[in-house]
Amino acid sequence: MTKQNGPTKERELILDILMEILEYGGYSHVVLKKALDKHQYLEKQNRAFITRVVEGTIEYLLTIDAVIDQCSKTKVKKMKPVIRTILRMSVYQILKMDRIPDSAVCDEAVKLAVKRKFHGLKGFVNGVLRTISREKETFVFTDWSRKYSMPDWIIELWKQQYPAETVERMMQAFLEERPTSVRCNLDRASMEEILQSLEQDHVTVQKNPLADHALLLSGYDYLDAVTAFREGWITVQDVSSSFxxxxxxxxxxxxxxxxxxxxxxxxxxxxxxxxxxxxxxVRDLTENKILLVEDNIRRTGFTNIRAEVWDALEEDPSWEEQADIVIADLPCSGLGIIGKKPDIKYQVTKEDLEDLAELQKDILSVVWNYVKPGGKLIYSTCTIDHLENEDQRNWILETLPFEPVSIEGAFGSQIKEETMKDGYIQLLPGRYPCDGFFISAFRRKA
Ligand SMILES: C[S@@+](CC[C@H](N)C(=O)[O-])C[C@H]1O[C@@H](n2cnc3c(N)ncnc32)[C@H](O)[C@@H]1O
Incomplete structure (x- = not known):
């Protein structure tokens, strides 16, 4: 780690990244990627350290704040934003990163406070962190919100829909470390070629237990430097989404x-x-989004796909009854991907779920008619919530001229759920090693 009189460069970056996410509402994956892209000169281990502390602090934010509040007269909410962010990132290291001595974490935090012109608060920062370090074995939370750092309203929502053990397993799974899940473009390269190429780039590879077309990668620095990615042989995609x-x-x-x-x-x-x-x-709402798709099309080299800007709420007569398949993977609350994007759990509200369910219905009311008679409609979301999932499926069956298509056996031998014969599945983390995802398949009646 780059040592200097002031705080390390890595910790300064962590502070800036977390400020942008936690104080100004930036999306963690976007802010983190932008910062890491800008500081490509940092060594792999330092970049990994930044990623771990940023993601970990966000994942455990409610737990961390509860710990700080127990050890500080000034509550987290009342603290100066820079000070609370320094404390939060430091508490994460004290509680979850054994290999860094607590004394080093405290020293770095004090240096950060001084560097950011809070000389007067260095004693406070030092005092709170030393207390937490001394008492860390005593912080045992039994309530799920502080134990799993999950807002109460989400726990309540899930408890109304699933057995308590399922909800707890799901929250545990969200906090587990995850390798990067990729899908192989097997029309571009064989699995053998892909595995060989990943091995040459010294990437650690595990087969995904849920699907033959998916792998789990770790131990690489950036994906852009991985040949199989650059060549378009692999695409980052959770196995649940590939279903x-x-x-x-x-x-x-x-x-x-x-x-x-x-x-x-x-x-x-x-x-x-x-x-x-x-x-x-492929359609999406804005030019920027379509540029992302076009980048991916270029990288993968497929010639049978193109992207265009189109608002799905706007009817397009040229597609009426034209599609063999319409994919409606609609905007949703994203509660199933909290493991990858932990800021979602603090940003989404109950009202958002209701608004999103309305938007999903509005979009479905337009796009169903693009499916030709006998063609398929796939409705999916990356969330775990009946309102956006099972209720929407029922609404489609009651309102639109569609019938369910069985998806039994469609995802390989590891995925078996009763509902699949009725054309839908809610994948739950903890039950399967993947994101939370909902998929429902329909056929347009002739
Ligand atoms: C769940 S994401 C889609 C992910 C994508 N299917 C994939 O696998 O990469 C939902 C997308 O819907 C887009 N979106 C939201 N409202 C839209 C609208 N009215 N028309 C078209 N796209 C919209 C968002 O910009 C977002 O990219």
Missing amino acids: VGEAADPKPGDKVLDVCGAPGGKSLHIADKLAGTGQVV
Whole structure:
């Protein structure tokens, strides 16, 4: 680690990144990626340290704040934003990173406070952190909100919908370390070629237990430096999300419309499955989103896919009854991907769920008519919440001219749920080693 009189560069960066996320509402994955891209000169281990402390502090924020509040007269909410951020990132290191001596964490925190012109508060920072370090074995929370750092309203919502053990397992799973989940573009390269290339780049690879087309990667620095990624042989996509392509099960020559498709994960998978035949059109709301899709199309090199800006709420008569498959992977609350994007649990509100459910219905009311009679509609979300999932499926069956299509066996032998014969599944973290995801498949009645 780069040592200097002031705080280390890495800790200054962590402070800046966390300030942007926790005080100004930035998305953790976006802010972190931007910072790491800008500081590519940092060594791999320092970049890994930054990522771990930023992600960990956000994941455990409610637990960390409860610990600080127990040991400080001034409560976290009343503290100066810079000071509370220094304390939060330091408490994460004290509680969760054994290899760093607590005394070093305290010293660095004091240096950070001084560097950010809070000389007068260095005694306070030092005092709070030394107390926490001394008493750390005593912080045992039994209530789920502080134990798993989950807002009460989300716990209550899930407890109304699932058995308590399922909810607890889910929250435990969200806090587990996750390698990067990638899907292999098997029309671009064979699994053998991909594995060989990853090995040459010294990437640690595990087979994904849930699907033959998916791998779990770790031990790399940036993805852009991994040959298999640069060549477009792999795409970052959770295995649960790749099941949308499996449920769609496109046939050679199919015409597919993905109405809310950036950055293109599901569409690229379908383009891969179509093996150069058919046509996939990916739409999203803004030019910036479509640029992301186009980057991915360029990188993967598929020629049977294109992207365009289109508001899914706006009817497009040119697509009426034209699509063999419509993918409606709609905007949702994202409660299933809290493990990857932990800031979601603090940002989403109960009202958001209701607004999103309305938006999903509004979009579905337009896009269903693009499916040709006998064609398929796939409705999916990356959330865990009946209002956006099972209730929407029921609404589709009651309101639109669709019937369920069985997805039994569609995701390989490891995924078995009773509901699959009725054309839907709610994947739950903790039950399966993947994100929380909802997929439902329908056929338009002739
Ligand atoms: C869940 S994400 C899609 C992820 C994508 N299917 C994938 O696999 O990469 C939902 C997308 O819907 C887009 N979106 C939201 N409102 C929209 C609208 N009215 N029309 C088109 N796209 C919209 C968002 O910009 C976002 O990219």
